[in-house]
Amino acid sequence: MTDDRTPPAAPADDENLDFIRSRVRADLAAGRNGGRVHTRFPPEPNGYLHIGHTKAIALNFGIAREFGGKFNLRFDDTNPEKEDVEYVDAIKDDIRWLGADWEDREYYASDYFGQLYEWAQHLIRQGKAYVCSLTEEQVREWRGTVKVAGRPSPDRDRPAAESLDLLERMRTGEFPEGAYTLRAKIDMAHANMKMRDPLLYRIKRMPHHRTGSAWNIYPMYDYAHGQSDAIEGITHSICTLEFEVNRPLYDWFIENLPVPHRPQQIEMARLNLTYTVMSKRKLLQLVKEGHVSGWDDPRMPTVRGLRRRGYTPSAIRQLSERVGVAKRNSTVDYALLEWCIRDELNRTADRVMAVLRPLKVVITNYPEGQVEWLEAENNPEDPSRGTRQIPFSRELWIEQDDFREDAPAKFFRLKPGGEVRLKHAYFIRCQEVVKDAAGNVVELRCTYDPASRGGESPDGRKVKGTLHFVEAGHAHEAEVRLYDHLFREPFPEEGAGFLANLNPGSLEILEGCKLEPGLGQLQAADRVQFMRHGYFFVDPVDSRPGRPVFHRTVTLKDTWAKLEAKDGPAAG
Numbered sequence: 001m002t003d004d005r006t007p008p009a010a011p012a013d014d015e016n017l018d019f020i021r022s023r024v025r026a027d028l029a030a031g032r033n034g035g036r037v038h039t040r041f042p043p044e045p046n047g048y049l050h051i052g053h054t055k056a057i058a059l060n061f062g063i064a065r066e067f068g069g070k071f072n073l074r075f076d077d078t079n080p081e082k083e084d085v086e087y088v089d090a091i092k093d094d095i096r097w098l099g100a101d102w103e104d105r106e107y108y109a110s111d112y113f114g115q116l117y118e119w120a121q122h123l124i125r126q127g128k129a130y131v132c133s134l135t136e137e138q139v140r141e142w143r144g145t146v147k148v149a150g151r152p153s154p155d156r157d158r159p160a161a162e163s164l165d166l167l168e169r170m171r172t173g174e175f176p177e178g179a180y181t182l183r184a185k186i187d188m189a190h191a192n193m194k195m196r197d198p199l200l201y202r203i204k205r206m207p208h209h210r211t212g213s214a215w216n217i218y219p220m221y222d223y224a225h226g227q228s229d230a231i232e233g234i235t236h237s238i239c240t241l242e243f244e245v246n247r248p249l250y251d252w253f254i255e256n257l258p259v260p261h262r263p264q265q266i267e268m269a270r271l272n273l274t275y276t277v278m279s280k281r282k283l284l285q286l287v288k289e290g291h292v293s294g295w296d297d298p299r300m301p302t303v304r305g306l307r308r309r310g311y312t313p314s315a316i317r318q319l320s321e322r323v324g325v326a327k328r329n330s331t332v333d334y335a336l337l338e339w340c341i342r343d344e345l346n347r348t349a350d351r352v353m354a355v356l357r358p359l360k361v362v363i364t365n366y367p368e369g370q371v372e373w374l375e376a377e378n379n380p381e382d383p384s385r386g387t388r389q390i391p392f393s394r395e396l397w398i399e400q401d402d403f404r405e406d407a408p409a410k411f412f413r414l415k416p417g418g419e420v421r422l423k424h425a426y427f428i429r430c431q432e433v434v435k436d437a438a439g440n441v442v443e444l445r446c447t448y449d450p451a452s453r454g455g456e457s458p459d460g461r462k463v464k465g466t467l468h469f470v471e472a473g474h475a476h477e478a479e480v481r482l483y484d485h486l487f488r489e490p491f492p493e494e495g496a497g498f499l500a501n502l503n504p505g506s507l508e509i510l511e512g513c514k515l516e517p518g519l520g521q522l523q524a525a526d527r528v529q530f531m532r533h534g535y536f537f538v539d540p541v542d543s544r545p546g547r548p549v550f551h552r553t554v555t556l557k558d559t560w561a562k563l564e565a566k567d568g569p570a571a572g
Contacts, residue, residue, distance in 0.1 A: 018325035020059070020266055024067055024236060033235040037069030040234050041095070041102075042225065045075050045209075046082040047280035048295040049094045049303040051316070051337070055271040058320040060238055061100040072232055073102035076109045078224050080208040088209070090295075094303040098313050105232075109224045110210045112231055116219050117171070119227065119257045120182060120200055124163045128256055129200060130155055131166040132183045139181070143196050149189035150196045156185060170203055173216040177203045182217075186252060194249045198222060226250040230259035237263045240270040241329055271323060272331040274490035276301040277498050291502060292486070296541070298551050299486040299506050309483065310527055310537025310553030315341040334485065338554045345527060345535040345553070350378040350385060353423065353468040354530040354550075355514040356480055358397040360443045360472070363428065366394040371473060374454075376424040390516055392425050395472035397514040402467050403444060405433060412465035414444065420465040423531065427452040427463060468531045474517040480536070480550045482508040513550075522548050532556065 017025065024037055039060040043049065049057075064071035073095065077083050095102075109116075123129035132153045134142060144150035163182075170180055182201040190196055200223045207213045229237045237250075244267045254262050272278065283300065286292050295302050298309035306316065318340040323332055371393045378385040398414070407415035414420050419429040427449040434443035451458050455466070484506045492501040522528070524540035534555040542549045 019327065020236070020238060020268060020325055021063060021066070023266065024063060027235070028067065036233070036235055037064060037067040038072070038233050038235045039064045039069065039238060040072035040074050040229070040232065041100070042074045042076050042228070043091050044079070044082075044221075045077050045084065045087040045091060046079065047087060047284055048090050050278055050280070050283065051273060051276070051301045051303070051306065051319075052271045052278045054098060054303065054316050055320045055323065056238065056240070057095060057098055057100050058317055059268070059325060063236070063238075069235075070105065071100065071102055072105040072107055072234070074107040074109065074228060074232065076221060076225060076228070077208070077210065078109050078219050078221055080204060080206050080218065083209055085209050090304065094307075097307065098303070098316065107228070107232060108210060109219070109228050110208060112224070112228055113211060113215060113219070115231065116224055116227055119259075120167065120219075120223075121164060122257060123184065123200070124160050124167065124182075126256070127160065127185065129163070129182060129184050130158045131163040131170070132156075132181050132197075133179070134181075135178060139183075139199070143193060144188070146191075146193065152188050153183070153197065156197070167201070167217075170201070170217050171215065173205065175203060177205055179203060184223075184252075192245060192248055194222070194246055195252070198249060222246060222249055223253065226253050226263070226265070227257065227259060229263040230254060230257075230261050233261050234263045237265045239265060239267055241267045241327075242270070243267060267327075269326040269329045271320070272329065273301065273337065274331055274334045275485035275487050275492065276334065277487075277492060282498060285499075286486075291499070298481070299483055308537075308539065308541065309551050310535065311337075311341050312344060315344050318344070331491070334490075342535065342554050342556075345529065347381050348379075349527050349529045349535055351376075351380070351529045351531055352516050352519060353390065353470055354478075354480070354516065354519065354533065354536075355397040355399055355468070355470045356482075356510050356530075356533060357400040358470075358512065358514045359400045359403060359441065361396040361398050361428070361469070362443060362445050363394050363396070363448050364431070364445050365447045368394055370394070371471070374424050388518065390424060391471040391474045392422075393471050393473055396422075397470045397472055397475060398444075398467055400441075403430070403441065405441065413467060414446075414465070418465075419463050420467050421452075421455045421463050423466055423468045424455065425453070425469070426450070426455070427457060427461070470514040470516060472514075475514040476517055476519055478513050478515050478519070478548050478550060479542075480510045480513045480552070481539075482510065482552050484508075519548070521546075524548075527553070529556075 027033060028035060041057050041060050061071045075088060120129060132155045134153050142151045166180060167182055181199050183197045183199055186195045186197055188196050199220050201217045201219055203216060204218050205216055247265045250265050287295055292300055296304035296308045298305050319337050322336060371391050373389040374392055375387050376390050377387050402413040404411055404415055414430050416430050416433060419427055421427055428446040430444050430446050432445035433441055436442050449457060485503055486506050487501045488503045489501045492498040522538050524538050524543050526538045529535050535553045536550040537553050539549040539551050
């Protein structure tokens with residue numbers, strides 16, 4: 001996907017095309033579908049979009065765009081019990097944010113309820129559907145197993161006139177839920193369980209978010225889906241592999257109804273990520289039970305959650321491109337998604353200094369009341385980003401982790417008697433450690449080398465450690481939220497189940513963090529790199545003017561963390 005809406009020419013040859021694009025090209029070469037390409041994204045409005053949906057959006061919109069075709073957005077809104085206009089609005093907003101454009105082609109399965117009902121009557125008249133009085137449990141029991149053929153419903157040979165009458169009375173609300181269903185008459189001994197007289201309609205006595213109380217019966221997804229494709233002229237109905245078993249049923253409806261067009265269903269592998277769950281039912285459970293703050297919790301794999309955490313549309317598109325289109329399911333390491341956003345922000349995010357766990361430093365030989373301003377580059381990857389001025393004075397803040405009183409040999413940060421470089425500033429040496437009554441280090445008293453301004457000593461003296469800092473007098477305070485995986489295990493649904501694998505340390509909230517003075521003026525949705533901490537995003541929900549809240553989008557590659565993991569905690 002891209003923000004450029006001008007359709008480019010289709011690829012010149014089949015080199016490097018995935019199997020779906022190759023099929024589209026072959027269809028065009030053979031003159032199928034009148035030379036048209038028409039795709040769609042068909043979400044059910046029963047939850048928010050998640051990262052798995054982004055691959056389908058990118059593929060469907062991308063194919064239409066690449067081959068000069070059209071792309072529809074169609075909501076499969078056939079179950080009013082679980083659907084809500086909140087989800088409809090959120091899905092549209094997320095798709096636009098991702099860069100896909102359905103122009104004026106926004107449709108709903110509910111647009112076709114009248115036509116679907118007429119086609120159901122057609123199937124009854126053709127002897128290919130009947131009204132059944134079996135309960136839901138009986139239908140399941142009588143369907144049989146993969147090894148045992150199903151038993152026919154006692155209503156399977158109900159006369160067409162009787163089924164038509166019952167169906168109409170179902171529609172007008174004469175019967176309670178569960179009293180009847182409409183089923184296709186296919187084959188109760190079919191090897192594919194989907195073909196054993198599947199349900200077409202069930203009674204649901206509840207209003208629909210678009211049609212109100214006009215209907216008391218609603219079509220099943222498998223019945224409405226393919227016919228909606230046919231009505232809209234969809235040429236390539238792309239879905240994920242779990243629907244491969246549904247394809248014979250998809251084709252059976254198309255073959256047995258007077259539809260205006262015959263689409264073809266094509267299956268591909270879905271996008272699965274480690275440390276996540278993709279089931280909307282389970283994501284809803286996380287929200288309802290309070291394990292997360294909502295659908296937009298930055299730990300959630302929803303598009304809303306990723307947006308709030310600071311991910312960009314281009315990074316998510318890059319993930320889809322790198323994963324590619326395959327015919328076999330697999331699980332992608334979450335680290336690849338992190339690499340995509342890190343790769344982008346490394347080029348685009350300004351570097352700034354923030355101290356998340358402050359430790360006070362007093363430069364005893366620096367003049368009291370004096371403040372000087374030092375030049376600092378904004379982004380070494382992009383000199384055009386320019387420079388900024390940062391303050392330096394007698395009192396500073398550094399990270400607590402950047403000092404150790406009993407430091408091991410490989411610890412090159414600050415320690416008693418040790419010397420380090422302050423980024424963009426001076427060399428400082430620790431002379432004294434101040435503790436509180438409980439023995440906690442609360443302040444370091446240091447001296448600085450005035451000749452080392454800019455971080456270089458004229459006598460050629462070298463130091464191995466460089467620390468970031470924030471000058472105390474101009475520091476801005478903020479809340480910072482650090483995130484880890486929502487689940488402890490890469491495959492959270494294995495073993496005791498996904499709730500048992502929730503990570504209690506997935507969120508850490510830090511108050512009183514010290515930031516460069518300019519960071520207090522950042523706007524919601526700004527992105528920056530906090531030196532040595534990672535890439536951060538100004539939360540658009542909880543931030544207030546002059547009081548930003550920062551989410552850590554992703555960490556930096558931390559060589560020190562690797563060293564510490566190798567040598568043990570004492571090394572850091």
